Amino acid sequence: MGAEELDTLLGDPWDPQNPAGHAAALAADERAEMFAEGERRLDRYGLNAEFVPAAYGGRLTSADRLADVQRTLWRLDPSLAAGHGFSSFIGWVNVWVAGTDDQRREAASLLLGGGRIAAAFHELSHGNDLASAEFAARRDAGRWLLTGRKEVVGNLRRAEAFVLFARTADTAGSRSHSQFLISRAALPAGSVRDLPRAGSSGLRGLQLGGMELRDCPVPAGTLLGKEGEGLESAMRAFQITRAVIPSFxxxxxxxxxxxxxxxxxxxxxxxxxxxxxxxxxxxxxxxxxxxxxxxxxxxxxxxxxxxxxxxxxxxxxxxxxxxxxxxxxxxxxxxxxxxxxxxxxxxxxxxxxxxxxxxxxxxxxxxxxxxxxxxxxxxxxxxxxxxxxxxxxxRELFEPGGALPPLDPDRLSVxxxxxxxxxxxxxxxxxxxxxxxxxxxxxxxxxxxxxxxxxxxxxxxxxxxxxxxxxxxxxxxxxxxxxxxxxxxxxxxxxxxxxxxxxxxxxxxxxxxxxxxxxxxxxxxxxxxxxxxxxxxxxxxxxxxxxxxxxxxxxxxxxxx
Structure with a gap:
């Protein structure tokens, strides 16, 4: 499997009769829907395996291979590329960087089974200033209570799990936030108020959702890494995603x-x-x-x-x-x-x-x-x-296609x-x-x-x-x-x-x-x-x-x- 096989599976995008081509992608965009036939073919290809390292059962062996596969999708339909898989990769990378081995295996199994992981980090009122995020998680009798809003999150409604960035201390500084890996099915019924999709001029098919929670309980074991290390973990994870995105x-x-x-x-x-x-x-x-x-x-x-x-x-x-x-x-x-x-x-x-x-x-x-x-x-x-x-x-830095050591998130420094x-x-x-x-x-x-x-x-x-x-x-x-x-x-x-x-x-x-x-x-x-x-x-x-x-x-x- 690789970019050439994916190209063959998707077919000629310029052929108007191709149900996975540009014409069909445009029709889906006009309806502000995800490109359904494109998603079906990506499921057949097993796209999520491209995000999971080989050590956890996937096909991720190098960043340039991942980029090559993603570029194939971005040539066809950026909404499909971002919405079907890459939003899950953003969430998964944070689990890979900060999670325990059990959490990594849980998330990898979800992806390899065709599931999705959303990344609920940013808040509209604070933009890229994660250190000011207000969504809060507080300890309560051996569990966490979640309160706040997250807006404009890719695939939030249809994701089986999400990585949440939340404030866990009232003090200012780099140790005031943490990350959590939360299963949507584990949330108490009626605890989540889904917010309507925000309109956008581009990526209209991407499912951008939001949520609001108030005193929503989650188990203590949902914490990713150590309490207070959420910003540091995010900065390490972001090096991976920010390095990959430019090639798209x-x-x-x-x-x-x-x-x-x-x-x-x-x-x-x-x-x-x-x-x-x-x-x-x-x-x-x-x-x-x-x-x-x-x-x-x-x-x-x-x-x-x-x-x-x-x-x-x-x-x-x-x-x-x-x-x-x-x-x-x-x-x-x-x-x-x-x-x-x-x-x-x-x-x-x-x-x-x-x-x-x-x-x-x-x-x-x-x-x-x-x-x-x-x-x-x-x-x-x-x-x-x-x-x-x-x-x-x-010289190996400038040898495209040359051998690379495994991608190791532990060596990334903030x-x-x-x-x-x-x-x-x-x-x-x-x-x-x-x-x-x-x-x-x-x-x-x-x-x-x-x-x-x-x-x-x-x-x-x-x-x-x-x-x-x-x-x-x-x-x-x-x-x-x-x-x-x-x-x-x-x-x-x-x-x-x-x-x-x-x-x-x-x-x-x-x-x-x-x-x-x-x-x-x-x-x-x-x-x-x-x-x-x-x-x-x-x-x-x-x-x-x-x-x-x-x-x-x-x-x-x-x-x-």
């Missing part, structure tokens, strides 16, 4: 790019096709480069989850940048489709669904601004102790990392480029990004203490933004052997553009790079190949636009 963005963007190329190739304007217009070719080329950049940084972060303690910084950085790049690419591609980019019917209607779903998905688990805030405390420390000082990362090997790699590549007189465009880019790293180091060293907190200045947040771009640039440079020449230059050019300043490429060089990128994207579209670094061929013979 290539899914809806692949579908959007496929729709745009298909439309431009068939739309006739001024005696030629829209695809013959230089502007259209440039937009498609740039979107393809953005997708490859997203894939490069997410690939490295997925492997860092197994190999590097710096994943606590890499994960929010990638989550922030990939969602931002994907949304920008959607807006650019919409200019190619014009009115077709908004229509909810017709051969290109999947574009508007993907655009809406991708925008909503960027808030799954953590918002972009919260990602930047999570990064800030690490930057001055790394600027002082690591950047330009640490050796390059081990503290800021003391080393940043990816930036060490960027510094080494940049120094090497600077030593080569008259180097080509790739060497010029490497030197440019290394210089940007030196400037970032100086700026981060000058940050006052207040600028590494949630109340940091806009200038401090901008430094975190710049770090995320350098992380992607370092990833692309380290993976340069995986790119064609024009692909690498296109990716680096798009990333450099996010930093501002003088262009590395001349106008003529950029025009040549973008033309080669467009031709490569058109060839992948024609040959039914993915637009990511794998270029894997998709099943089917026709049907795509």
């Amino acid at each position: 963005m290539t899914g809806p963007l692949d579908t959007a790019l496929r729709a745009a190329i298909g439309f431009a190739s068939g739309r006739r304007l001024y005696g030629a096709t829209a695809a013959d217009l230089p502007y259209v070719r440039s937009v498609i080329a740039r979107a393809h480069a953005d997708l490859l950049a997203v894939d490069a940084v997410s690939t490295v972060v997925l492997r860092a989850l197994h190999l590097s303690p710096a994943v606590s910084l890499y994960a929010p950085a990638a989550k922030y940048l990939t969602s931002r790049m994907a949304l920008d690419a959607f807006e650019d591609l919409r200019s190619v489709l014009g009115a077709q980019g908004y229509l909810r019917e017709g051969p290109y209607a999947i574009f508007q669904k993907m655009a809406r779903d991708a925008a909503s998905a960027t808030f799954i688990h953590i918002s972009r601004s919260a990602c930047l805030a999570a990064m800030l405390p690490a930057l001055p420390r790394l600027a002082r102790r690591s950047w330009l000082l640490s050796p390059p990362a081990a 503290g800021a990392p003391t080393e940043d090997p990816v930036m060490g790699t960027l510094a080494a590549i940049g120094d090497g480029a600077g030593d080569r007189a008259g180097g080509g465009p790739a060497a010029r880019f490497a030197a440019r990004f290394a210089a940007e790293l030196r400037e970032l180091r100086d700026a981060c060293l000058a940050l006052p203490p207040r600028d590494i907190t949630i109340g940091a200045s806009p200038a401090a947040y901008a430094l975190a933004d710049r770090y995320s771009v350098l992380l992607a640039a370092a990833s692309a440079l380290a993976l340069r052997d995986r790119f064609g020449d024009a692909e690498l230059l296109g990716v680096l050019d798009r990333l450099a553009g996010r930093l501002g300043g003088a262009s590395v490429l001349t106008d003529a060089e950029r025009a040549g790079v973008e033309e080669q990128l467009y031709l490569a994207a058109a060839a992948r579209h024609r040959d039914r190949e993915l637009f990511d670094l794998t270029a894997r061929r998709l099943p089917g013979q026709g049907g795509q636009p």
Whole structure:
């Protein structure tokens, strides 16, 4: 089992007669329902086994395998991907991180049997500020009494169990909350008031529920980990989910790019096709480069989850940048489709669904601004102790598909990392480029990004203490933004052997553009790079190949636009 087998089981998504294709997914979205046929096929595949480690009977052996399978679903229907399985993965990871062996086996058995685990963490009044969560659990004669509200929780009504984040102490600080693993069936009848689904512009099929409880009793054994360690456990678990989520963005963007190329190739304007217009070719080329950049940084972060303690910084950085790049690419591609980019019917209607779903998905688990805030405390420390000082990362970090040690949540730390090997790699590549007189465009880019790293180091060293907190200045947040771009640039440079020449230059050019300043490429060089990128994207579209670094061929013979 794997992504290719899942692709085959789901069939050609562009075939309008496929009951598990885009047309059926769009119809379900119009009804604001989960995609029923998609769910039936995922049950046949046994999707939940992808979330459970092999030690507990599942198929989870590496983060990149999990991401590969999930990207297949996100290309088809993000609501299905988030609602059928990934919301359970978010809940399960917290059990895996904090639970006893018995609790882990109980949760694994539930998932492997086709059940669901919801993750009831956030509250609308507090957003990503978990330390301020008000939902309370208090001890009472050998049990816990639960009181409070949780809103906008994926699959809450139809989940057999849920992981609950609740306040267990009235004092402020990091030891005031705990986690609980609760079986829905074990709750006393009538103790839960289900709240209506909140409306949403995207992910309309995702079952977003809420609940309200008052003095609802649960057994003492439902506590996950030790009392007061809920926030610490969540921060460790979030490193896993935040490292995996960025890779999903290539899914809806692949579908959007496929729709745009298909439309431009068939739309006739001024005696030629829209695809013959230089502007259209440039937009498609740039979107393809953005997708490859997203894939490069997410690939490295997925492997860092197994190999590097710096994943606590890499994960929010990638989550922030990939969602931002994907949304920008959607807006650019919409200019190619014009009115077709908004229509909810017709051969290109999947574009508007993907655009809406991708925008909503960027808030799954953590918002972009919260990602930047999570990064800030690490930057001055790394600027002082690591950047330009640490050796390059081990080569295995940049070998997609290479062997990895088992994913071990016990090795994840909630503290800021003391080393940043990816930036060490960027510094080494940049120094090497600077030593080569008259180097080509790739060497010029490497030197440019290394210089940007030196400037970032100086700026981060000058940050006052207040600028590494949630109340940091806009200038401090901008430094975190710049770090995320350098992380992607370092990833692309380290993976340069995986790119064609024009692909690498296109990716680096798009990333450099996010930093501002003088262009590395001349106008003529950029025009040549973008033309080669467009031709490569058109060839992948024609040959039914993915637009990511794998270029894997998709099943089917026709049907795509």
